[in-house]
Amino acid sequence: MGDIDYILYMADISRSGYDRITEIGKSSNKKKACLILVTPGGDPDAGYRIGRALQHYYEDGFSVLIPSYCKSAGTLICIGANELIVDDKGELGPLDIQLNKSSELGEKTSGLDLPQAFEALKTEAVKIFRETLIDVRMGGRVSTKLAAEVATNLTSNLLSPIYSQIDPIRMGEIQRANFIAYEYGKRLNEKYKILKSNALGKLLLSYSSHGFVIDRKELKELFKNVRKPNTHEEIKILTKIQDLVIAFENGNDHNLVMNANLFLENTENEQQNADLPSTSGLQANDNPECGGENPGEQIDSGSSEIEAEYDSSRSDQESELPQAANE
Structure with a gap:
């Protein structure tokens, strides 16, 4: 996928997600990353660490591609990017920290x-x-x-x-949590300064609910570098991950954090192979649409049954040809 690491993150923002991002960054020699992010939010501490890690490992910066919803701590990560790429269905939410409910086990407020x-x-x-x-x-x-x-x-x-x-x-606990989000956002914004004036305060206090939809049009009022996906990103990325995104949205898939370069390349190769005509028993120089490195290089020998059928058909056709003149 060129000189960019495409990192697919479809999960809650958590320390385990941060650990996986760190593994990907350490093992990469790329200078730029594109984080494909779908998340309901999560731990603000982990969100801060993820944003910092991406800034550290990718010296030319990282963009965030948002094909669906990206809330709370996911919005915090976006503040550390140098560009937001927001699909038509993409949305951010306010910088709203989720806290454990004191009266309900496992529920957030x-x-x-x-x-x-x-x-x-x-x-x-x-x-x-x-x-x-x-x-x-x-x-x-x-x-x-x-x-x-x-x-x-x-x-x-x-x-x-x-x-x-x-x-x-x-009340004090909630005030501290909101103050933490503000301080993390301020620090992440220092490197690329993607936020417009007073945008951080608006993300914290100007929205009425955790799930409030901030679409691409409104994001341009808060962030400096916001655009829609280009044709390459539509075809090479979004169309290939749409099934994964739908499954995650519907709760039918587990958390997924991975370097997606190999996945995107394999998906592209599978699509190209599906579009090619059958080449069973043919040589590369017999079909100009199938390029082999050497003339006569076998592309796909097929099964023995297909080869036998092909040879039998060819013999029948040859027996029907007229005899040579000297015979």
Whole structure:
């Protein structure tokens, strides 16, 4: 696949994925990589290490090809790239750290949940206070001071039971997690500076859910180098991995992290062989479409039964030819 390592990563972002990326990078002599990334997200520490590893092993940088969804820690890896290649079905998500739910074993919660809950409560508190103040002041013909006291007490009594359910330790944990994502993003962006001004803060705080879709058009407002796949990438890469992507999207395939160069080359060779006419029993110089290095080089001898049938057919045809004139 030329001078580029094509690395296929279809899995959660994890330490084991980072270990595999490190193995690929150490064993390569290429200067550039293209990470084909499909992931629901995962460990931000591992995402940071993957981005750093790709920057380290590939001195000419790495691009990220996004054929499907790429969320959370996957978005973090993209910040370390020097180019994003986003297919029509490709999408990123916000830089949203996933945390273990304290009440449910094995389930995750978004790092955006609690901050957004606070924002919603703040908005509701202001609304209740304002409406109560106006109603009491204008409708009851009382002083503004008294109306403000009534509005304050009502707002506090309505919302304090909700605020009391918030765990301050959990709030601190979420704030730290979001701060970690910000710091990792800032460090990964230092090398190629792919993010536009204020984009990191937007990726952290401007989206309402973990699964929020940031498509190619919107990504161009956040990242500097974003483009659609060219014809070569469409034909040589995306068409060859589409079955793998569909299987992963549907949950029918296991995690996959590998150097995809050999896979893409083998897939291309299989397609080319499928398009060629049968060459059983023919020599390379008998068929100008089948190039052999040496004249008379056998391309495909076929099975003994096919050879016997071919020889028998040829003998029958020769017996039907007219006799030579001198006979």
